Structures are given as C-alpha cells and as structure tokens.
Amino acid sequence: MVKKHLAYYLAHLTQDIPAGIVVFLVALPLCLGIALASGAPLLSGVVAGIIGGLVVAWASGSQLSVSGPAAGLTVIVLQGIEKLGGFEHFLLALILAGLMQLALGFLKAGTIGAYFPSSVIKGMLSAIGLILIAKQLPHAVGYGRDILGEETYLPQDTEGTFSELMHAMDSISPGATVVSAIAIVIMVLWESRLVRAVPLLAWIPGPLAAIAWAVAFNLSMAGSSWEIAPEHMVQLPDIRGVGDLAGRLVFPDFSRIMDSAVYRVAFTIAVIASLETLLSLEAVDKLDPLKRVAPTNRELKAQGIGNLLAGLLGGLPLTAVIVRSSANINAGGRTKVACFIHGLLLLVSVSFLARYLNHIPLAVLAAILLMTGYKLVKPALVAEMYHKGASQFIPFAVTVMAILATDLLIGIAVGIACGLYYVVRANFHAAISLTRHGNHYLLRLRKDVSFLNKALLREQLDQVEPDSELIIDGTYAEFVDQDILETIENFVEAARDDRIVVYLKNFKAAYAGSTAKNRQDNADTTPLYRISG
Secondary structure (H helix, E strand, O other), X not given: OHHHHXXXXXXXXXHHHHHHHXXXXXXXHHHHHHHHHHOOOHHHHHHHHHHHHHHHHHXXXXXXXXXXXXXXXXXXXXXXXXXXXOHHHHHHHHHHHHHHHHHHHHOOOOOHHHHOOHHHHHHHHHHXXXXXXXXXXXXXXXXXXXXXXXXXXXXXXXXXXXXXXXHHHHHOOHHHHHHHHHHHHXXXXXXXXXXXXXXXXXXXXXXXHHHHHHHHHHHHOOXXXXXXXXXXXXXXXXXXXXXXXXXXXXXXXXXXXXXXHHHHHHHHHHHHHHHHHHHHHHHHHHXXXXXXXXXXXXXXXXHHHHHHHHHHHOOOOEEEEHHHHHHHHHOOOOOHHHHHHHHHHHHHHHHHXXXXXXXXXXHHHHHHXXXXXXXXXXXXXXXXXXXXXXXXXHHHHHHHHHHHHOOHHHHHHHHHHHHHHHHHHHHHHHOEEXXXXXXXXXXXXXXXXXXXXXXXXXXXXXXXXXXXXXXXXXXXXXXXXHHHHHHHHHHHHHHHHHOOEEEEEOOOHHHOXXXXXXXXXXXXXXXXXXXXX
C-alpha cells in the first residue's frame, strides 16, 4: 500500500513541484499579512503556514486543499489576545480549540457546515472584510495606529475633533501611502485579462508582484523623506537556520488553564475554524479537476492536530483556505506533495531569508489585506443578497451589524436566530393553505403541522362562511400535533350551528382525533358531520 501511494505521488512530481512554488509565493505575503492583521508576532503566521504544509497536508484526506492562517480568523485572534491579555495565553486557547476539533472529528461532526444558513456565513465573511479594511487602513498610510483596537485612531488632545484629524493627516507617511496605493493598482491589474494573457506574468502571483514593487520603491527612496520608517517594516528576528528558528518560537502559558475566558475563546476558534475549513473543503472538491471528494470528519481531525501543534509552537490558528487551494489547483497541483512543498519552502524562507523579508513594508501587506477585505464584502455580494429578498438579505445584514457591534460568536448566533425566524415563518405559512370556490372550501395540511400553526389554523377556519362545505385534507401531512387536532374538533363541534358540512380526507387513525366518532381508517373523503338545511 505504501509503495502504491509513493508511486502515485512520484508520478505527479512534475506538476506538484511548480504548483507548490506558486502556492508558496502566494502564501508567504498572506502569512505575514494575516499575522499583522491579527496583532500577533509576524513569525506566528509563517509558523502556521509551515504546520499547514508539513503536517496537516498529510493528515488531511484532501489531495489539493492547502491549510494555513486564514483572514477569517483575524478578528478572533485580535480579540482573543486582547481579552486574554497576551499571545501566550491565546496559544493555550488555541491548544484547547485543536482538542475540540479533534473531538468533533471523532464525533463525526463533519456535517456541521450544513446547519449554518448561507446568508449568515456570507454576513460573517463580509463583517470580517469590513474589519480587515478598517484595521489595515492605518498601516496602508503608515500612520501606525489602528481604528478598532485599544489605541484610538486619532491622537487625543483638547483642541477638538478637527484638530485631531489634522494631526492624524500630519502623521501619514507619503511613502507608505504611495506603496499601498500602487500595490492595490498592481493587484487589480494582475487579475485583468491583459496581464493573464502573458504567460510569465500569469505565473507570478499578484501579491508577490506588489511586494516586489514595494521593496524596490523603498530601496530607491533610501535617505529621502519618502523612505518608509523602520517601525513600518516587517520585523522578523534575524534567524540563522532551523535550530535558531526553534529558539525563537513563542510557547503557551498554561497558568490560566482553569480560566473560563480561555475556554470561550477556544470554543469560538474551534467553531469558526471548523466551519471555514468545511466550506473551503467543499469549494476545493468542486474545483478539483479529478472530482475527488475529501472526508469531512478526517479533515476536522487534521485541522485539530494542526491547531494543537500551532498552539504548542507559537503559530496562528489555521484552517483550510480557499485562496491558496485555488492557486494550487490553477497551477496544476495534483496531490498533497504540492502543499508539502509550499510548507517546506516557508520553512526555508523564514530560517535562512528572514533578513531579506525585513525589507518588506507593512504598507504593502496592508494593501494585500485591503484587497482581501474588499473581496469578502464587495458591493456585488451585497447587491446579490438584496435581490434574493428579505429572507436572505435581512439575516445577512443583521449578522454583519451584530458582529461589528459585539463579537464574532455573538454576531453569528444573532444571525442564525434571525435566519431561523424566516425559516419558521416560511414553514408556518406553507404548513396550512385554504382555497375557496363558491361555498366550497379546501383546507390542506402539509408537512409537519405543530402547535406553532394553531393561530394560523384558527385564522383560516374563521374564513369559512356559514352554509358551506369544508374539506380538511391531510394527504400531505406527515405529522399533525394534538393541539391541531383539538382545534379541528372544536371547529367541527361549532360548525353545526353555522350549517357547515366538514369532511376529513386521508387522515390516519392516529391523526383523526381522540373521539371514536372522528376516527377514520380509510382514505376516502367522509363527512364527519352533515347538517341538512
């Protein structure tokens, strides 16, 4: 069996090696940028990418999925570090989240993604996009303070808001602003048909081209007022080899193992990371040219192992990520070897090239994240949700606003509650229908008719006028609640006074009521009461 798998992987090396290089070039700026957005050490993002490539790739059942730090978790990490009072305490929560994901995998909870409404998921991603944009704007202009963090975006003085805005404008770095603005233009152009038509340019990822521009610009501006200040550059430790890297890792602090706040953060990571992984895995399976289907429960176990290791070694939370996975597929990747190569290259780059990575301005990483945030909340998505109607748009909008007002987990819970309202409302109206033709009425019960439909049933029955005939059809009802049956019986008793003839159609004996005279064992339309004029 081992020889068979080895032969399979070796047979695709000519496709997987170039794909792994492409994924590495896409992943490196994203690992650094996501760490920046998360308020975590930049090295932690690369550590997560390494674990995703070297460990999770082999533990996963997917041949093409790439795992690493995800933009969708930046808000959780940022808030988690702030709530727990440090990155070391957050790593403890990440270890617990990994154990929770392992448990979910063994409990076969791989279908959990199917229980989240798509409108809520899109609302969650859109809210994350908005937060990413807000968090990265200061870095994009070289101001250095963020909008939504503990520090205020504007300097505090007693001269008023206008004065504070002027101080903020004075603090903006022109070099950083030019770098981020042109970087965004480059990434937009890189996705155009004009650039993709050139084979060499199409092979180079847009974020990498933006980084090349930023480094070249800043080196050319050395010594001038346009040079970006050192505090606005990537600041990785000067690592000299894998052994030195091991000595630079941050390790978890287990002193708060009994703190309930740690478990709340862990639960949030486990739920959101699992959900994002399962959604990405489903998308990758659809993109796979060989149409392979990855086992979801095994994927949860793989991600649990990855996050457990990330917590132990000072990495960010990781998930299966669609951007790097789609880059892998588009580059011709066929097996897990491509993802492994990307992880190996990340390890080599941070171990031996850290001093060169420190030439990257934070402004260009912010530009990459601004583009990521825009794609998550682009106007076309909002318009699409609006045109789908209130049942989709309102849960979407409520989720976005709730996340921005509270936090990710509470916002999602509010969004799900809103989505459930529309589901119950739709089923509520679909369960019972009344049609009329002259003085003949047909009341149909559909699907499951529970006590929640009692008010609607009474409303429908009140529309039946005296001196008429009513058929109550239970053909399509799989279950009828006792409260509904009692409501029907009460109506039948009162129908005598209004000279209404009531028929019961296709009600099983168990549904027909508690009194013997109302029991029906056949499927024919039979009058319960016939009142002559």
